[in-house]
Amino acid sequence: MQSENKIISDFVKVANSAAGTLAGMTREARDGARERMKEAMGGLDFVSREEFDAVKDMAAKAREKVDDLEARIAALEAKQG
Incomplete structure (x- = not known):
């Protein structure tokens, strides 16, 4: 045993x-x-979600401003033309 x-x-x-x-x-x-x-x-x-969203908002605002400026330029060109 x-x-x-x-x-x-x-x-x-x-x-x-x-x-x-x-x-x-x-x-x-x-x-x-x-x-x-x-x-x-x-x-x-890598960026945080907050940083990504902030840059995304900045890009959207910049795009809006570009669109506004393009419209103003087109209006000024139409007056001169």
């Missing part, structure tokens, strides 16, 4: 060691992947 308990005990120790090693490898792989992703994304320039 003692030998069976020793074998089971050794098997449990090996299984626990394997589980710990696997958990460590998983954690290391996840951290490595996260670091590679940070490096890859570091070269890209």
Whole structure:
């Protein structure tokens, strides 16, 4: 009976060691992947939604102003022509 308990005990120790090693490898792989992703994304320039919306509004206002100025120029050209 003692030998069976020793074998089971050794098997449990090996299984626990394997589980710990696997958990460590998983954690290391996840951290490595996260670091590679940070490096890859570091070269890209992202803007916040607020910044995007602000620039979009500025572009719309500029477009309206251009349209108004084009209409005024057309009116002035029609007077001279």
